[in-house]
Structure formats: C-alpha cells, structure tokens
Amino acid sequence: MKPLRIGLAGLGTVGVGVIKLLRAHAEELSARGGRPVEVVAVSARSRDRDRGISLDGLRWHDDPVSLAQDTEIDVAVELIGGSEGPARLMVEAALGRGIPVVTANKALVALHGSALARLAADNNTTLLFEAAVAGGIPAIKLVREGLAAERLDRVGGILNGTCNYILTEMRTSGRDFSDVLAEAQEKGYAEAEPSTDVDGWDAAHKLAILAGIAFNPIRFESLPVEGIRNVTAADLRFATELGYRIKLLGLARQHEGKALEAWVRPCMVPVVAPIAGVEGVFNAVTTSGPFSGPITISGRGAGEGPTASAVVADLIDLARGASLPVWGVGAVSDAVECGSLADVESAFYIRLDVADRSGTMADLTSVLRDHDVSVHFVSQHEAASGRAYVALVTHGVAESAVREAAKGLAALPAVNGEPLVLKIEDSLR
Known part of the structure; x- marks a missing residue:
C-alpha cells in the first residue's frame, strides 16, 4: 500500500513529537489508517540544531512554501505558528495546489479560517486542525x-x-x-x-x-x-x-x-x-x-504528547480518505460579528476595596439602586488596616446596567481602585 507522504514544517516540541509518534506507533497507525503514514520532507529555521531525533533520509526545505510545493508530498503539516508570515504563506500554497493541510495553529484558523476554507473548497481539498483547540482533547x-x-x-x-x-x-x-x-x-x-x-x-x-x-x-x-x-x-x-x-x-x-x-x-x-x-x-x-x-x-490542553496525538489523528483521517469541510458544512459562510453583550442578563459578582468606616455600605447601595441593580448577597473580609474587601452578588440584571453601576462605584471616595465584575455562569450546573 502506498504510504501517505507528509511534508512537515516546524521542528519544535510538537513537530518533533509528531515524528516520534509516527515512528513509535508506525504499525498501529498503518493498520488504523489503512496505509503507512510517513514524514518524507521537513522544514525549519535551523538545519544543524540537535532535536534528539534522526532526520536522515528526509528532504530538507529551508523555505516552508517550498515544502508546500514539493510534488512528492501528499499532505502538508504546518507547525510553525503565527497568524501571518511563513505559516500562512505555506498553508495557502498547499491548499492552492490542492493538497490537504493539517495544522495546530489556532491563531491562523481563528483569524483567517473563512478565507482558508474558501481556498480549500475552490481547490477540492481540506484543512484539518484538531490540535488547534485543547491539545489532546478531541474537541473539534x-x-x-x-x-x-x-x-x-x-x-x-x-x-x-x-x-x-x-x-x-x-x-x-x-x-x-x-x-x-x-x-x-x-x-x-x-x-x-x-x-x-x-x-x-x-x-x-x-x-x-x-x-x-x-x-x-x-x-x-x-x-x-x-x-x-x-x-x-x-x-x-x-x-x-x-x-x-x-x-x-x-x-x-x-x-x-x-x-x-x-x-x-x-x-x-x-x-x-x-x-x-x-x-x-x-x-x-x-x-x-x-x-x-x-x-x-x-x-x-497542551504539550508535546497531547498536541502531537491530535495532529496524527488528523493524519489518520486523511489516510482513511476523509475529506471534511473546514467548518463542517459544504457552503463557506462569511464571518459574522459577535452580538452586543449589553442586554444579556445574568447575576454578577462585584468585589470592591473600600474604606472600613460608617456610611460606606449606604453609599454603595445608593449607587446600585440608582442603576436598578438589586443585591442578593453581601460579604466582607478584612483587607489592609482601615480597609475591607466587600463582595456583592446581584440578582439577574442586564450587563450594561452592572457595568455602569461599577463605574459609579469606582467614583465613590471610599472605593479604592476599580471594582472587579465577574459574570456568574449558573447555566453550567
């Protein structure tokens, strides 16, 4: 059976981990993918650096774009990192000539995923990125x-x-x-x-x-x-x-x-x-x-082993003949704006560093009342001499209201510094 030939750019921790894993589990991976999976060409910034593995027999490319254009590879693996520069140029070159790409580059996919998905679709290929999210967890x-x-x-x-x-x-x-x-x-x-x-x-x-x-x-x-x-x-x-x-x-x-x-x-x-x-x-x-x-x-969620494992899982999918759409759907959608959080309602935690003196709590509750923020719970811990940490938990309220209330609290003479406001995410129970 003809092997799946890999061109790998980036010989840092993860890149070396991928080569180690492919070599250590070669027999099992061949059985699972239906064909051998082999790195045949590599690219990195330094040819002479000791990486603890042998690169004998592998073709060396000083330029990752040259690696992507190597006609003797079936898949390009990008482990350089960064949303621009060599990483992006390499991925675009590989997709542009119709060969699939596997990457662990979260920034590249997050910032340029829509354009890369369209390039992949136009050239009847795919971009896989299991390793870009949560390391060895199969999140994608x-x-x-x-x-x-x-x-x-x-x-x-x-x-x-x-x-x-x-x-x-x-x-x-x-x-x-x-x-x-x-x-x-x-x-x-x-x-x-x-x-x-x-x-x-x-x-x-x-x-x-x-x-x-x-x-x-x-x-x-x-x-x-x-x-x-x-x-x-x-x-x-x-x-x-x-x-x-x-x-x-x-x-x-x-x-x-x-x-x-x-x-x-x-x-x-x-x-x-x-x-x-x-x-x-x-x-x-x-x-x-x-x-x-x-x-x-x-x-x-990170490290040589978990991330390398996720990269190789994508390679096994390609060895099996999988050709998934980049975003999981055939049509490539344009990116959309995230909605405003101003009207999203939630309970909130507000922590303040306040002067520990008479009247402070009345001042705090007055500001909250003026912004229609209702308090469910109050707690106080000692801070430095003459000061205290006060924690307030609100009832459900629009985020815009609690943010405006926090500004009002920060302006009080008794309050030191900016209040900390944390959303209470009860939906995850």
Whole structure:
C-alpha cells in the first residue's frame, strides 16, 4: 500500500513529537489508517540544531512554501505558528495546489479560517486542525463530527491551561496572581511573555474556532476578551464562600433570532458544575443541545504528547480518505460579528476595596439602586488596616446596567481602585 507522504514544517516540541509518534506507533497507525503514514520532507529555521531525533533520509526545505510545493508530498503539516508570515504563506500554497493541510495553529484558523476554507473548497481539498483547540482533547471531532446531527445552543469551556493552573494555585495556596504566575513560568506552564495566555487571547482563538464549527465563523475582532490579571486571592476566597470556582471561560451561545453571543472572561462557576472540577493545567470543552443535552470532556490542553496525538489523528483521517469541510458544512459562510453583550442578563459578582468606616455600605447601595441593580448577597473580609474587601452578588440584571453601576462605584471616595465584575455562569450546573 502506498504510504501517505507528509511534508512537515516546524521542528519544535510538537513537530518533533509528531515524528516520534509516527515512528513509535508506525504499525498501529498503518493498520488504523489503512496505509503507512510517513514524514518524507521537513522544514525549519535551523538545519544543524540537535532535536534528539534522526532526520536522515528526509528532504530538507529551508523555505516552508517550498515544502508546500514539493510534488512528492501528499499532505502538508504546518507547525510553525503565527497568524501571518511563513505559516500562512505555506498553508495557502498547499491548499492552492490542492493538497490537504493539517495544522495546530489556532491563531491562523481563528483569524483567517473563512478565507482558508474558501481556498480549500475552490481547490477540492481540506484543512484539518484538531490540535488547534485543547491539545489532546478531541474537541473539534466532538463538535464537527460527534455532534453533527445536533443544533447546538452552547459551546466553549476552559480553553487555556496556563490560566486554569494559575487560578487553581491561587485558590489552594492563597497567593496572589503575580506570585503564582512567576511559579508557572519557572515550571514551563507560562511563557516568559505571558500576555497571550493570561489576557485571554489564546482562549479567544480557540473559542472562535469552536464557534465557527458550531454556529458560524466569527469576525475575531468583534469577540469581547478579558483576562485574569485582576482576579485576586480575595476573590477566590469569596468564591469558595459562595459555593463557586473562578474559571477563565470562553463561551458562545446561539439564541433563536438573535446575534451570536460569544466572549472570553473569568467567571464564577457553581462548584457542582462538571467544569468546576477541572483543575491545574487541564482544559475542558462543554457543549449543549436540545437532543444531546450537556456534554463536558476534559484533558491536557497542551504539550508535546497531547498536541502531537491530535495532529496524527488528523493524519489518520486523511489516510482513511476523509475529506471534511473546514467548518463542517459544504457552503463557506462569511464571518459574522459577535452580538452586543449589553442586554444579556445574568447575576454578577462585584468585589470592591473600600474604606472600613460608617456610611460606606449606604453609599454603595445608593449607587446600585440608582442603576436598578438589586443585591442578593453581601460579604466582607478584612483587607489592609482601615480597609475591607466587600463582595456583592446581584440578582439577574442586564450587563450594561452592572457595568455602569461599577463605574459609579469606582467614583465613590471610599472605593479604592476599580471594582472587579465577574459574570456568574449558573447555566453550567
């Protein structure tokens, strides 16, 4: 049987992991795919670097676009990363000549998925990207294939292991964000420049992909994104007291007759929800539909092994002859804007650092009353001398109202700094 010949660009951790996996499990993969799967050509920035594996017998291309144009490959695997530059040029070159592409590049798919889907359709080929979302968790297969008969109303979850690790450690140790972030960087869970993770952009790329499959490709710039830098150890103590966990969530919902609701932000999740028990560096993907009901799957969302496993799963699909539409539907849709969150109703958590003196609570409740924000629960913890942390939990209210109320609270002389506002996501119970 003729092998499926792979041209692989990017020999970092994941690229080397793919080659190791293909070699270690060659017999099983050949049986499962119906033919051998072999890397025959590679491209990377440095030819001389020791990567701990032999590249003997593989054709070397200094330019990934040249690799994509190699007539002796059947599939191009892009593991370079980045939404522009060599990665995008390589993928476009491969799809343009009609050969399928497998990628782990979440930013590329999130920002340019619609254009790449159209290019693939025009050239009768496909783009597969299981490894772009949640590492070894079969998130794409769940939404695009396992739930193909369903009309989902929700998709998303815990989509960044770095943030989940930081929030877990803050809760269990009582330490603040900066201290735990430094530890995460020492352990290799966070990058030296961590903004892509902790400011929510990594999760946003993944959510955009899941929403594109479940509902419709979205204009990435319209997706509201908020990270975890402002969450404190005090917030995690309040959350435990209230029966919640704080998780960075990315969720997309489609309500009948309304624009797509999608966002990334830290939220309060009921401790009884399946997703609340997903701790440390683990990711979780949750869906819900009228026939399938709620589904939550979890696992390691990054790393050499899980990501390489997801890349090779796509290669096995191609070896079997699968040719899936990029977004799971034959027609290529234009990207849509995410809807405004102003009128979305929810309960909210508001945490304030206030002067611990007579009259402060009356001032707070006056501002909330002026913005029609009704309070369900109040709690107070001591802060620095003469100050206190106050946590308020509202009844259901439009997001625009609670945001305006937060501005009014911040303007009070007794309030120090900006209030933290977290959505309470009771729908995940």
